Amino acid sequence: xxxxxxxxxxxxxxxxxxxxxxxxxxxxxxxxxxxxxxxxxxxxxxxxxxxxxxxxxxxxxxxxxxxxxxxxxxxxxxxxxxxxxxxxxxxxxxxxxxxxxxxxxxxxxxxxxxxxxxxxxxxxxxxxxxxxxxxxxxxxxxxxxxxxxxxxxxxxxxxxxxxxxxxxxxxxxxxxxxxxxxxxxxxxxxxxxxxxxxxxxxxxxxxxxxxx
Amino acid sequence: xxxxxxxxxxxxxxxxxxxxxxxxxxxxxxxxxxxxxxxxxxxxxxxxxxxxxxxxxxxxxxxxxxxxxxxxxxxxxxxxxxxxxxxxxxxxxxxxxxxxxxxxxxxxxxxxxxxxxxxxxxxxxxxxxxxxxxxxxxxxxxxxxxxxxxxxxxxxxxxxxxxxxxxxxxxxxxxxxxxxxxxxxxxxxxxxxxxxxxxxxxxxxxxxxxxxxxxxxxxxxxxxxxxxxxxxxxxxxxxxxxxxxx
Numbered sequence: 270x271x272x273x274x275x276x277x278x279x280x281x282x283x284x285x286x287x288x289x290x291x292x293x294x295x296x297x298x299x300x301x302x303x304x305x306x307x308x309x310x311x312x313x314x315x316x317x318x319x320x321x322x323x324x325x326x327x328x329x330x331x332x333x334x335x336x337x338x339x340x341x342x343x344x345x346x347x348x349x350x351x352x353x354x355x356x357x358x359x360x361x362x363x364x365x366x367x368x369x370x371x372x373x374x375x376x377x378x379x380x381x382x383x384x385x386x387x388x389x390x391x392x393x394x395x396x397x398x399x400x401x402x403x404x405x406x407x408x409x410x411x412x413x414x415x416x417x418x419x420x421x422x423x424x425x426x427x428x429x430x431x432x433x434x435x436x437x438x439x440x441x442x443x444x445x446x447x448x449x450x451x452x453x454x455x456x457x458x459x460x461x462x463x464x465x466x467x468x469x470x471x472x473x474x475x476x477x478x479x480x481x
Numbered sequence: 482x483x484x485x486x487x488x489x490x491x492x493x494x495x496x497x498x499x500x501x502x503x504x505x506x507x508x509x510x511x512x513x514x515x516x517x518x519x520x521x522x523x524x525x526x527x528x529x530x531x532x533x534x535x536x537x538x539x540x541x542x543x544x545x546x547x548x549x550x551x552x553x554x555x556x557x558x559x560x561x562x563x564x565x566x567x568x569x570x571x572x573x574x575x576x577x578x579x580x581x582x583x584x585x586x587x588x589x590x591x592x593x594x595x596x597x598x599x600x601x602x603x604x605x606x607x608x609x610x611x612x613x614x615x616x617x618x619x620x621x622x623x624x625x626x627x628x629x630x631x632x633x634x635x636x637x638x639x640x641x642x643x644x645x646x647x648x649x650x651x652x653x654x655x656x657x658x659x660x661x662x663x664x665x666x667x668x669x670x671x672x673x674x675x676x677x678x679x680x681x682x683x684x685x686x687x688x689x690x691x692x693x694x695x696x697x698x699x700x701x702x703x704x705x706x707x708x709x710x711x712x713x714x715x716x717x718x719x720x721x722x723x724x725x726x727x
Contacts, residue, residue: 280598281596285601
């Protein structure tokens with residue numbers, strides 16, 4: 270029997286993919302909020318620590334002599350502890366994302382199966398999940414950064430008063446913010462990789478029959 | 482000229498592992514379905530109906546034997562080619578409708594065309610026309626949950642027809658519908674079958690289906706029990722439930 274060749278293309282244009290994942294987030298808003306919150310909290314913590322550090326350094330460089338001495342004393346000890354705390358919180362936040370995304374995959378298994386029956390390739394499904402997570406990551410990181418900076422500014426304002434405004438380390442904080450947003454987005458996407466892979470490997474017939 | 486076969490199965494066997502015991506669901510099925518035929522696969526639950534159905538639909542591969550869809554051996558296809566086959570050659574209709582809940586009727590019908598590479602504008606035009614054909618021209622922008630079961634199934638039929646497939650596979654298409662709506666859906670399928678010349682294969686135990694089928698394939702215990710042609714079916718409708726041996 271001569272085999273006919275299959276050569277046509279299958280595609281999911283980025284515009285449509287973005288539209289679809291955006292729609293998904295709007296409809297399943299609760300889950301989107303949970304995932305975004307997970308990133309938001311992790312990044313808010315990271316950013317508050319970074320902002321605190323920026324203030325401290327700024328105070329050491331530009332502040333009055335008595336504060337300088339006070340701060341210099343425990344700066345090293347605090348730093349190691351901070352690294353641990355921040356790493357741990359980011360780890361927890363990533364695990365939270367993996368968990369929430371896995372649930373989202375189970376919840377949507379019939380939908381995924383249907384799409385596969387309609388001709389979706391594995392990579393379309395992965396793409397949809399990653400796009401969603403990317404959006405969660407960006408929104409959560411930006412919100413987390415703002416919250417972190419705001420909280421720390423208030424805390425330092427209470428502690429040191431108007432001096433903080435004078436020595437506000439804008440450049441450093443902006444740099445930290447950029448890093449945090451990148452890190453948060455990266456973690457969100459990393460957290461979604463495994464769930465997206467699981468979903469793309471579902472057999473369509475099975476995925477459709479699975480009752481949730 | 483003899484009609485071309487769109488689906489052929491040769492000695493198809495399928496077994497699943499049930500724990501450590503192999504369960505032989507299909508025990509050698511030889512089948513030939515012609516272009517433009519309307520086939521009903523009937524059988525009690527557990528007869529292997531659904532498994533056979535998945536096989537024909539390229540959703541599952543046989544343990545033994547061959548399945549040819551449009552002269553292509555599906556066992557030889559890689560994931561990409563299978564997806565392409567599902568996209569362009571086969572339309573699926575499910576008992577539970579399975580529309581994408583977050584998309585409107587129109588977008589649901591557009592989806593397979595987008596996958597198939599059609600531009601959004603072309604897809605929209607064609608989807609509108611298809612929804613018109615199935616009698617839902619006035620509800621294109623409704624979400625699935627805003628539609629009744631019968632209407633959802635009509636959307637599903639429009640979606641199945643989106644890429645002008647050669648085969649439509651309908652798994653218990655009337656299973657979740659009341660009698661009257663079920664009949665409407667069956668008639669619509671028959672209409673599409675006549676109009677577009679698409680082969681329709683349904684797995685069902687809805688006896689209403691017998692009326693419109695060209696052939697009925699009875700499955701029992703993973704084997705084809707008998708195949709009935711249309712001429713013989715009408716006579717049997719009355720006695721079909723009591724009749725055992727055929």
